[in-house]
Amino acid sequence: MxxxxxxxxxxxxxxxxxxxxxxxxxxxxxxxxxxxxxxxxxxxxxxxxxxxxVDVADCMHYMEKETANKLFDILKNDKQSDPVEVLLEAIFELVKKNNKVFNYILSDDQDFLLNTLSTTKQNFFEQLVPKHDDLSDSERQFFYEYTLNGIVGMIRHWIKNGMRESPKTLVTYLDKWC
The missing domain is CATH 1.10.10.60 (Homeodomain-like)
Known part of the structure; x- marks a missing residue:
């Protein structure tokens, strides 16, 4: 219309x-x-x-929010048999498709990154931590920080080095290490 x-x-x-x-x-x-x-x-x-x-920053923030919404949709809609692997592969695919935006978010816009990560915390716990029902609240928080920072570090390294590995390969690495 x-x-x-x-x-x-x-x-x-x-x-x-x-x-x-x-x-x-x-x-x-x-x-x-x-x-x-x-x-x-x-x-x-x-x-x-x-x-x-409104300006260039507004355009960038729009792209960041759009990218975050896609990430939230992945977290919300993932109901596969192995949610962790499917979720991580979907996240890596999203990063690959939007690597310039993610590179900016991960390096230059720490406020947006921190806001997005705090919003994803509940989704993260619902998707990944239920496998660890035996963890105390304190352990769950440390597990979240440890896992999240490791994945963010992997993404930064992956983008910095030209994203030669496939998202599936990155998931295989994580699965092998955990």
Missing amino acids: VGTKNNRRAQQTRQNIQDALIHLMSEKKFNSISVTDICKIADINRGTFYAHF
């Missing part, structure tokens, strides 16, 4: 803007990217950009 904010054309324009930002992030530091830079790459005018986003 024309004029509706979430119509296909508006969604495509928003995606083109995001793609332009991701492209520019591979060429220059985030703080040096301007709306004009994005508009040139996305082949839109500034008014079109501002119809969708």
Whole structure:
């Protein structure tokens, strides 16, 4: 429907803007990217950009939230026979598809990362920790921090080294170590 904010054309324009930002992030530091830079790459005018986003940071935060929502959907909808392996592989696939956004989140936007991680804590416990019913509350918290920081470290290393391994391979590594 024309004029509706979430119509296909508006969604495509928003995606083109995001793609332009991701492209520019591979060429220059985030703080040096301007709306004009994005508009040139996305082949839109500034008014079109501002119809969708307030500024470059708003566009990035939108992508972060979108990525986090995909992660939450994976956590919420995963009901497979081995939820841990399926969940981790889905997370690694999501990281691979959105590696520029994740690279930014994991290195430059610690506030967003901390907020996202605190939101995922309950989902994490529901999905991964039930296998460890014998843990005290204190042990569960340490287990969460240990596991989460290990996975985040793996993702950082994987992105930094060009993501040569498949998500399935990373899950195999984790399964072998645990």
